[in-house]
Amino acid sequence: MTATAVLAASSAISPVAGQPRPQHTFVLVHGAWHGGWCWRDLASELRNQGHRVTTPTLTGLGERTHLLSSSVDLETHISDIVSHIDSEELNDVILVGHSYGGFPVRAAAALRADKIAHVVYLDAFVPLDGEMVASYVPADRLATWKDALANNPVSTLPPLTPDAFGITAPEQRAWVERHLTPHPLRTYLQPLATAAEGDNHTSQHYIACMSPKLDVFDSTRERISQDKNFSFTKLNAGHDVMVSEPALLARTLLSYLG
Numbered sequence: 001m002t003a004t005a006v007l008a009a010s011s012a013i014s015p016v017a018g019q020p021r022p023q024h025t026f027v028l029v030h031g032a033w034h035g036g037w038c039w040r041d042l043a044s045e046l047r048n049q050g051h052r053v054t055t056p057t058l059t060g061l062g063e064r065t066h067l068l069s070s071s072v073d074l075e076t077h078i079s080d081i082v083s084h085i086d087s088e089e090l091n092d093v094i095l096v097g098h099s100y101g102g103f104p105v106r107a108a109a110a111l112r113a114d115k116i117a118h119v120v121y122l123d124a125f126v127p128l129d130g131e132m133v134a135s136y137v138p139a140d141r142l143a144t145w146k147d148a149l150a151n152n153p154v155s156t157l158p159p160l161t162p163d164a165f166g167i168t169a170p171e172q173r174a175w176v177e178r179h180l181t182p183h184p185l186r187t188y189l190q191p192l193a194t195a196a197e198g199d200n201h202t203s204q205h206y207i208a209c210m211s212p213k214l215d216v217f218d219s220t221r222e223r224i225s226q227d228k229n230f231s232f233t234k235l236n237a238g239h240d241v242m243v244s245e246p247a248l249l250a251r252t253l254l255s256y257l258g
Contacts, residue, residue, distance in 0.1 A: 035062015166238010
């Protein structure tokens with residue numbers, strides 16, 4: 001048999017060998033003080049494995065900080081995600097929300113349930129209807145925030161340090177610190193008004209980052225770990241695991257897809 005014949009026979013016996021790996025579509029939504037920039041290394045990991053990845057930046061943050069105004073609120077960020085999915089004509093989306101991003105992702109997943117295959121909450125809030133971010137803080141801090149917004153309609157919250165996000169490597173710390181931007185306070189004081197009606201149509205997952213952990217998510221972790229509608233995964237990594245350990249996070253995300 002000639003070499004050409006051998007190759008032809010081999011292809012006939014093993015047609016899967018030459019086929020590309022199946023692709024998935026990820027939409028990665030950042031949290032407070034961050035922007036689409038924070039997904040750089042995770043996006044590279046996923047794209048190198050043949051997946052489509054988009055990383056929208058919410059209005060008033062990251063490279064869109066110049067758009068900050070008194071009108072930027074939670075509804076603005078929900079619209080950012082919905083419009084992104086629509087304009088990119090995305091389907092079968094794995095929608096990932098990090099930290100504060102769980103709020104707008106929760107609503108966007110309900111509004112575009114027919115476009116979403118999986119929702120992943122990455123060390124994030126999973127709000128109930130009527131809750132706001134301020135529901136998770138002490139009453140005295142809520143009062144301070146309301147006073148600040150009354151005095152300045154464009155009030156913002158200064159970012160935490162990279163250490164709080166579990167970023168310890170000097171080069172990563174410097175990179176994160178350069179990119180963090182103040183977060184629009186109004187988004188923390190607007191209740192979620194969109195019912196989570198898409199929950200029955202999508203597969204839901206929660207990733208808890210436990211080393212170090214942010215206590216503000218303790219009640220969410222406890223509630224979701226008992227919710228049969230969610231898979232629940234703990235990682236021995238910090239809050240910004242997409243920066244500190246992108247390969248670990250990529251493996252975790254892909255494990256949900258079979």
